[in-house]
Each structure stands twice: as structure tokens, then as C-alpha cells.
Amino acid sequence: MAGHHFHRPELDGYIGILVSAWLLYLGFDHGREAIVPLLGKAPSKDMIQRIRETARSVDGIEDVHEIIIHDYGSMYLISAHVEIPEKFGSATMHEIAERCEGKLRKTYGGEVVCHTDPLLEKTPEVQAVEAQFKKIVEQSPRITAYHDFRVIAESPRRIIIVADIDVAEEVPEAEFEAIASDLESQVKATIQNIAYSQFYVTPKFSY
Ligand SMILES: [Zn+2]
Structure with missing residues (x-):
């Protein structure tokens, strides 16, 4: 086509190489965008801080640690350990953890797991x-x-x-x-x- 038009058949080959290179580049670029978050990119400190504050604002939660944000590009999966006094008993502790999950889910979307860590009374x-x-x-x-x-x-x-x-x-x-x-x-x-x-x-x- 192009080769025929310019009477230079070798142009077909060059254009083919250029198009292939362009497609390779596009593939690499899109792939990188999709894969980097899955490989574990450090989340923003600001978001971690906001998650910490949101979880701490739930009644019964004294502190939060091991916050992990799994960023799947189109959605988040957040997990966090919430520290709850053991004296509340397991049913209430579970309820508090669910309240925390609900609050975080509402704020950030996606899925949330709040793992309960009991705070023991210290002699x-x-x-x-x-x-x-x-x-x-x-x-x-x-x-x-x-x-x-x-x-x-x-x-x-x-x-x-x-x-x-x-x-x-x-x-x-x-x-x-x-x-x-x-x-x-x-x-x-x-x-x-x-x-x-x-x-x-x-x-x-x-x-
Ligand atoms: Zn823990």
C-alpha cells in the first residue's frame, strides 16, 4: 500500500516495525499501570493516617495497627488490627469490629476487614x-x-x-x-x- 504508492516496497516493512514497536510500548505502559499496585506500592501516608483516625473514632477502639491497603486499581481492600479491651466480651468486640468495618467501607469504598486484638487488663x-x-x-x-x-x-x-x-x-x-x-x-x-x-x-x- 504505502510501498506501492511511493514505489518503495521496503516502506511496508519499516511501517510494520514502527507499528509493532508502538503496540509493544502501549502494551507495556498499560500493563505497568495495572500491575504496579498489585505488586505492592507503598500507600500514601495521608490515607493511612485518615484510616487510623477513622478507626480510632469508633467507640470501644483504643488503637489501630497493621493497616494494609490492597490497591486493586479499581477498588481497595483495607485490613487493620483494632485494639479493643477484652472486658467487653467476644460478642461486643465483634460488634465493635463490624462498626469499624462499616465506617471505613462507607468512607473508602471497597472491602474492609477489621481484625480484633483483645487488650488484656494489665496487673x-x-x-x-x-x-x-x-x-x-x-x-x-x-x-x-x-x-x-x-x-x-x-x-x-x-x-x-x-x-x-x-x-x-x-x-x-x-x-x-x-x-x-x-x-x-x-x-x-x-x-x-x-x-x-x-x-x-x-x-x-x-x-
Ligand atoms: Zn495485631
């Missing part, structure tokens, strides 16, 4: 252990926060500590295990009567 003994644990965490430059702190005591001389820890954003995943086991050794060396402790580093892109 003076547990408070004393937590104060020591907090000090260790504060002296660990790569650990930014902790939550779901529990003291499980088989007997006064065998204390078990469990908690989730957040690490600084720049810490690579490959170091998570070492950070958790370092903390375990420090806890064992510092706090008396520890049988063992166990720490879970919250995943990347959770806030």
Missing part, C-alpha cells in the same frame, strides 16, 4: 515486665513500635513474652528474622525469669 507485675521490654525496644534503633504485647506466665518463674514489632521502613525483609532473634536474646538477658519470648515482625507495607 502491676505485667506492667513492670512491659516497662522493661519497652526500654529494650526504645534502645533498638531499627524497631519503631510494638503491639499485641502479652505476658503468659506458666508460673512466677517462667514468664513468656509475645509481641508484634514494627521495623523502620528501610530495613530489608531479609533482616527481619535476625532482628526478632536479637530481641529475644536481649529480653532473655535483661528481664528476670523469662522462659522464652517470641516476636513477629509485621510485614512491609503495613502501618
Whole structure:
């Protein structure tokens, strides 16, 4: 066609290559837009903050952690751990979590899951252990926060500590295990009567 018009048959080939290159580029560009959010792009700090405030505004919720926004391009799936005092009992705790889901769903659309974390009443003994644990965490430059702190005591001389820890954003995943086991050794060396402790580093892109 073009080749025939200009009496240069090789133009057909060149135009074919140009069109193919253009189609390849379009495919790549659209593909990248669709795939990047699925691969885990960091959500905006502003949106995380707004979700935190919305969840905290629900009666009965003391705090929120591990907020994850799964961005599917056309919709969000938000998950969050909400901290609710255990004394409310499981039926009420569930109701509070559902209220939180409803409020977030109404604000952001998509689907929402509010996972319930019970806040246990802390005896003076547990408070004393937590104060020591907090000090260790504060002296660990790569650990930014902790939550779901529990003291499980088989007997006064065998204390078990469990908690989730957040690490600084720049810490690579490959170091998570070492950070958790370092903390375990420090806890064992510092706090008396520890049988063992166990720490879970919250995943990347959770806030
Ligand atoms: Zn949690």
C-alpha cells in the first residue's frame, strides 16, 4: 500500500516495525499501570493516617495497627488490627469490629476487614515486665513500635513474652528474622525469669 504508492516496497516493512514497536510500548505502559499496585506500592501516608483516625473514632477502639491497603486499581481492600479491651466480651468486640468495618467501607469504598486484638487488663507485675521490654525496644534503633504485647506466665518463674514489632521502613525483609532473634536474646538477658519470648515482625507495607 504505502510501498506501492511511493514505489518503495521496503516502506511496508519499516511501517510494520514502527507499528509493532508502538503496540509493544502501549502494551507495556498499560500493563505497568495495572500491575504496579498489585505488586505492592507503598500507600500514601495521608490515607493511612485518615484510616487510623477513622478507626480510632469508633467507640470501644483504643488503637489501630497493621493497616494494609490492597490497591486493586479499581477498588481497595483495607485490613487493620483494632485494639479493643477484652472486658467487653467476644460478642461486643465483634460488634465493635463490624462498626469499624462499616465506617471505613462507607468512607473508602471497597472491602474492609477489621481484625480484633483483645487488650488484656494489665496487673502491676505485667506492667513492670512491659516497662522493661519497652526500654529494650526504645534502645533498638531499627524497631519503631510494638503491639499485641502479652505476658503468659506458666508460673512466677517462667514468664513468656509475645509481641508484634514494627521495623523502620528501610530495613530489608531479609533482616527481619535476625532482628526478632536479637530481641529475644536481649529480653532473655535483661528481664528476670523469662522462659522464652517470641516476636513477629509485621510485614512491609503495613502501618
Ligand atoms: Zn495485631
